[in-house]
Amino acid sequence: MTIPWAEVIGDPIAQSKSPIVHGFWLERLGQSGDYGRAHVRPEDLADYIAARRQAEGWRGCNVTLPHKIAIMPLLDDLTDAAREVGAVNTVVRQADGSLLGHNSDAPGFAEALPMAHADTDRPAALIGAGGAARAALVGLASRGYRKVILYNRDEARAQELARSAAGARLDIAVRPIAELGPAPGSVAPWLLANATSLGMTGQPPVPVDLSGWPDDLLVYDMVYAPLETPLLAAARARGMETIDGLSMLIGQAAIAFLLFFGLTAPRVHDRELRALLTT
Numbered sequence: 001m002t003i004p005w006a007e008v009i010g011d012p013i014a015q016s017k018s019p020i021v022h023g024f025w026l027e028r029l030g031q032s033g034d035y036g037r038a039h040v041r042p043e044d045l046a047d048y049i050a051a052r053r054q055a056e057g058w059r060g061c062n063v064t065l066p067h068k069i070a071i072m073p074l075l076d077d078l079t080d081a082a083r084e085v086g087a088v089n090t091v092v093r094q095a096d097g098s099l100l101g102h103n104s105d106a107p108g109f110a111e112a113l114p115m116a117h118a119d120t121d122r123p124a125a126l127i128g129a130g131g132a133a134r135a136a137l138v139g140l141a142s143r144g145y146r147k148v149i150l151y152n153r154d155e156a157r158a159q160e161l162a163r164s165a166a167g168a169r170l171d172i173a174v175r176p177i178a179e180l181g182p183a184p185g186s187v188a189p190w191l192l193a194n195a196t197s198l199g200m201t202g203q204p205p206v207p208v209d210l211s212g213w214p215d216d217l218l219v220y221d222m223v224y225a226p227l228e229t230p231l232l233a234a235a236r237a238r239g240m241e242t243i244d245g246l247s248m249l250i251g252q253a254a255i256a257f258l259l260f261f262g263l264t265a266p267r268v269h270d271r272e273l274r275a276l277l278t279t
């Protein structure tokens with residue numbers, strides 16, 4: 001019997017934690033299956049897809065930088081979420097052999113968020129205008145949120161994101177990152193989410209002083225290396241609730257795991273998985 005297998009592709013790829021996550025779940029469930037990694041350069045992407053269409057047992061792949069957009073025209077169809085985000089992070093080979101592009105980053109981001117109260121007029125403050133921010137906007141809309149203040153260094157890029165399909169279901173105000181903070185007299189945000197690479201190892205921290213923000217602010221950092229970013233450390237010191245980057249990483253992987261292997265990820269072991277990912 002052919003063992004089902006999947007993999008993550010990117011350039012570079014050594015840093016990906018996906019093989020650890022999927023391998024852990026397969027092992028915990030006692031299921032046969034394999035999840036590897038493949039280094040695919042941009043010039044080899046079309047050949048990679050053509051070869052995998054025929055590969056025995058191949059269920060699909062996760063897609064990381066720099067292929068999330070370039071892979072889209074090579075596939076047979078896209079889910080609505082992939083269209084809305086404008087990027088694919090999971091490719092699944094269907095029963096008929098066709099390749100369907102999904103985006104599990106948006107639901108992976110949203111998984112840890114509460115649903116919006118119907119009467120909420122508090123905005124979410126989101127920093128960034130790249131791929132992670134795009135997924136976060138779709139995730140916020142899926143949870144029923146409507147108002148977003150979008151901060152980015154390159155303001156024109158943020159304006160473009162606000163006008164895109166990802167921003168279409170939201171009421172978005174764009175601000176320069178230098179103005180990060182609750183504006184006097186305005187309704188205070190309920191969420192501050194970082195979707196930039198600020199705070200990553202070797203990068204400067206998010207330039208924010210949390211002292212003027214509300215005590216009940218939820219602070220979400222998508223960066224997971226390090227897991228305790230300066231932003232999260234400052235929020236915890238202020239007694240604020242926080243969500244770290246592994247929540248999204250594990251959440252999006254669980255969706256892909258179900259699509260590849262037809263199995264529900266055993267999330268009761270999240271604590272053990274987190275320990276494995278941070279050692």
Ligand code: NDP
Pocket residue numbers: 105127128129130131132133152153154155157177195196197198200204222223224245246248249250252
């Ligand atoms: P992109 O390259 O698409 O976007 C990068 C973003 O960071 C842009 O908004 C950019 O601003 C901003 N930025 C970078 N350097 C600076 C700086 N020095 N000062 C101010 N802003 C800066 O990256 P992604 O959106 O794909 O990823 C962003 C982060 O999210 C990464 O840390 C990534 O690891 C993380 N991520 C985490 C996931 C998870 O599962 N936890 C999933 C996906 C991403 P500008 O537009 O002005 O250049």
